[in-house]
Structures are given as C-alpha cells and as structure tokens.
Amino acid sequence: xxxxxxxxxxxxxxxxxxxxxxxxxxxxxxxxxxxxxxxxxxxxxxxxxxxxxxxxxxxxxxxxxxxxxxxxxxxxxxxxxxxxxxxxxxxxxxxxxxxxxxxxxxxxxxxxxxxxxxxxxxxxxxxxxxxxxxxxxxxxxxxxxxxxxxxxxxxxxxxxxxxxxxxxxxxxxxxxxxxxxxxxxxxxxxxxxxxxxxxxxxxxxxxxxxxxxxxxxxxxxxxxxxxxxxxxxxxxxxxxxxxxxxxxxxxxxxxxxxxxxxxxxxxxxxxxxxxxxxxxxxx
Numbered sequence: 001x002x003x004x005x006x007x008x009x010x011x012x013x014x015x016x017x018x019x020x021x022x023x024x025x026x027x028x029x030x031x032x033x034x035x036x037x038x039x040x041x042x043x044x045x046x047x048x049x050x051x052x053x054x055x056x057x058x059x060x061x062x063x064x065x066x067x068x069x070x071x072x073x074x075x076x077x078x079x080x081x082x083x084x085x086x087x088x089x090x091x092x093x094x095x096x097x098x099x100x101x102x103x104x105x106x107x108x109x110x111x112x113x114x115x116x117x118x119x120x121x122x123x124x125x126x127x128x129x130x131x132x133x134x135x136x137x138x139x140x141x142x143x144x145x146x147x148x149x150x151x152x153x154x155x156x157x158x159x160x161x162x163x164x165x166x167x168x169x170x171x172x173x174x175x176x177x178x179x180x181x182x183x184x185x186x187x188x189x190x191x192x193x194x195x196x197x198x199x200x201x202x203x204x205x206x207x208x209x210x211x212x213x214x215x216x217x218x219x220x221x222x223x224x225x226x227x228x229x230x231x232x233x234x235x236x237x238x239x240x241x242x243x244x245x246x247x248x249x250x251x252x253x254x255x256x257x258x259x260x261x262x263x264x265x266x267x268x269x270x271x272x273x274x275x276x277x278x279x280x281x282x283x
Contacts, residue, residue: 038213039212039213039227040209040212041208041209041211041212041229041233042212042229042230042233044174044233045165045168045172047163047165047167047172048167051165051166051167051168052163052164052165052166053163053164053165053166054163054164054276055161055162055163055164056161056162056163056244056245056273057159057160057161057162057176057244057245057250058159058160058161058162058241058243058244058245058269058273059107059157059158059159059160059241059242059243059244059252060157060158060160060239060240060241060242061155061156061157061158061181061239061240061242062155062156062157062158062237062238062239063154063155063238063239064153064154064155064156065154066238068236068237068238069237069238070219071216071217071218071219071226071231072084072085072156072216072228072231072237073085073153073154074217075217076150076151081215082214082215082216082217083214084150085156085228086150086153086180087150088210088211088214088228089180089202089207090118090148090150092207092210093115093118094115097209097210098202098206098207098210099112099202099203099206100112100113100117100118100200100201100202101113101177101200101201101202101203102117102200102201103179103198103199103200103201104198107159107177107179107201109177109201109203113200118199118200119146119148121182121197121199121200122146122148122149122152122182122199123146123149123184124146124147124148124149152182152183152184153180153181153182153183153199154181154182154183155180155181155183155196156178156179156180156181157178157179157181157198157242158175158177158178158179158232158239159175159176159177159178159179159201160173160174160175160176161173161174161176162273164276164277164280171273171276171277175204175232175233176203176204176205177201177202177203177204178201178202178204178207178232179198179199179200179201179202180198180199180200181196181197181198181199182196182197182199183195183196184197204232208229211227211228211229211232212227212228212229212230213227214227214228215227216228216230216231240263240266241253241266241269241270242254242266244269253265253266
C-alpha cells in the first residue's frame with residue numbers, strides 16, 4: 001500500500017512538471033513579457049497648497065486622426081489582449097470600476113451617469129420598429145436594441161491644471177478628467193454636417209489603476225511597452241488648447257475666434273505658460 005502511494009505521488013509530480021514545461025515553452029514572441037496586470041500607476045508627487053505659487057486650468061482636444069494619437073484609437077477590435085481607449089473606458093464603466101459624469105451638465109464631476117445612460121449618449125438606446133410577417137401580412141412592433149459604435153469617438157477632451165511648485169521650483173501638470181467626443185451624422189439630416197457631442201467625463205485619478213494595467217502598442221518600438229497611463233502622464237500625444245480658465249466664465253476660444261485665428265490663440269496660451277516659467281529665472 002505504501003509503495004502504491006509513492007508511485008502515485010511520483011506520477012503526479014512528473015505530470016505536473018511536464019505540464020509546467022509545456023506551458024513554459026509556449027511564448028508568443030521572441031521573449032516572455034512581464035505581466036502587465038501587476039503594474040501600478042506611476043506615483044506622482046502631491047504638492048501642498050502653500051507651495052503652489054501659480055496655477056491655471058487648461059482644456060485640450062486630442063484628435064485621434066493625427067498619427068501620433070492613433071495608439072488611442074486602434075485596435076478597432078480586440079487584438080492580442082489589447083483594446084482601444086474608449087473600449088477600455090466602457091468596460092470599466094460597465095464593471096463599476098469607473099464612474100462616468102454627465103458632460104452636458106458641467107465638467108466638475110457632479111452628476112453621475114449609469115451605464116444605460118452612457119449607451120443612450122452613444123445613440124444605442126432600444127427603439128420600437130414595425131415588423132411585417134410576409135406569410136400572413138401581419139404587422140407587429142418589435143424592440144430593437146441599439147449598439148455602441150466605439151469608432152464614432154474621434155476626439156478626446158482633456159481637462160488639466162498646470163501649476164508651479166515653489167518647493168521644487170518646477171512647472172508641473174496634472175490631468176483632472178478625460179471626456180470622449182462622438183462625431184456622427186444626425187438621423188434625417190441630409191446636409192451631411194458632422195455633429196460633435198461630449199459624452200461623459202471620467203475623473204482621471206480614478207481611472208489610473210485601470211489605464212496602467214492595459215498595454216498600448218508603441219508604434220516606434222514594440223520592445224518598449226507602454227500603458228494608457230504612460231501615454232497621458234509622459235505626454236506621448238499631440239493636442240491643442242480650446243479653453244483656459246479666465247474671468248469671462250472660462251469661455252472657449254471658439255466663442256470669439258475661428259479658423260486660423262483660433263489656432264494662433266491656442267498657441268498663444270501655450271506660449272504664455274512656457275514663458276511664465278522661463279521668466280522666473282535669471283541667466
């Protein structure tokens with residue numbers, strides 16, 4: 001009986017060892033990648049209010065049609081465990097990891113939304129349509145469930161705050177929120193004019209743990225893995241300013257300028273922030 005137990009133990013050990021060796025041999029690439037799901041967001045210094053010498057809130061637009069921003073738009077379908085940014089945000093909202101806030105109200109994260117409300121903002125609400133039975137000619141009303149079209153998201157708005165920390169003598173930036181912008185053609189509108197709609201705001205510090213554990217393709221070097229959080233924190237994106245905090249109700253640039261003049265105003269605001277830091281130093 002004792003020998004039988006020993007034999008069974010040896011067989012189980014050998015099978016376990018062979019199984020581990022088989023698993024170890026399956027590497028989808030030239031080398032084994034680290035487990036991204038164990039990654040945590042890069043820790044950021046927390047400034048004291050007394051050390052903030054100067055600050056300004058800025059709103060930016062990230063256009064996903066620009067080449068440098070395409071890692072946020074692709075892949076359009078899940079590929080090798082990677083998804084695009086909007087699919088990741090929707091997954092986090094559906095799972096309860098993220099709280100969406102109504103973008104039609106304000107951008108101060110005051111009015112939470114449910115996942116059903118998010119679907120409605122995509123135009124994915126259920127509708128009633130008439131169905132005809134061609135055999136009997138009977139007409140009945142059926143419920144057709146709409147679907148979310150992630151590819152409608154062509155831009156993101158970023159709300160951030162720039163501040164100068166006198167304790168470290170550095171100009172820093174913190175992203176506060178991110179808002180997807182949907183581009184679509186309104187039903188029944190034959191003009192072909194593209195409509196833009198801000199869907200919901202996500203409080204960025206809440207989203208960082210989710211963004212940090214999902215990889216994005218680095219178009220320049222696949223050996224250097226990046227997460228969505230790395231893209232935003234390390235500023236691997238291109239954008240333009242559309243609004244700044246001011247005494248005129250934080251009005252948008254588009255409310256008083258358009259076209260080339262609006263882009264020049266955007267550059268002017270960006271240069272003012274840069275020059276502010278430079279003017280603090282003596283050479």
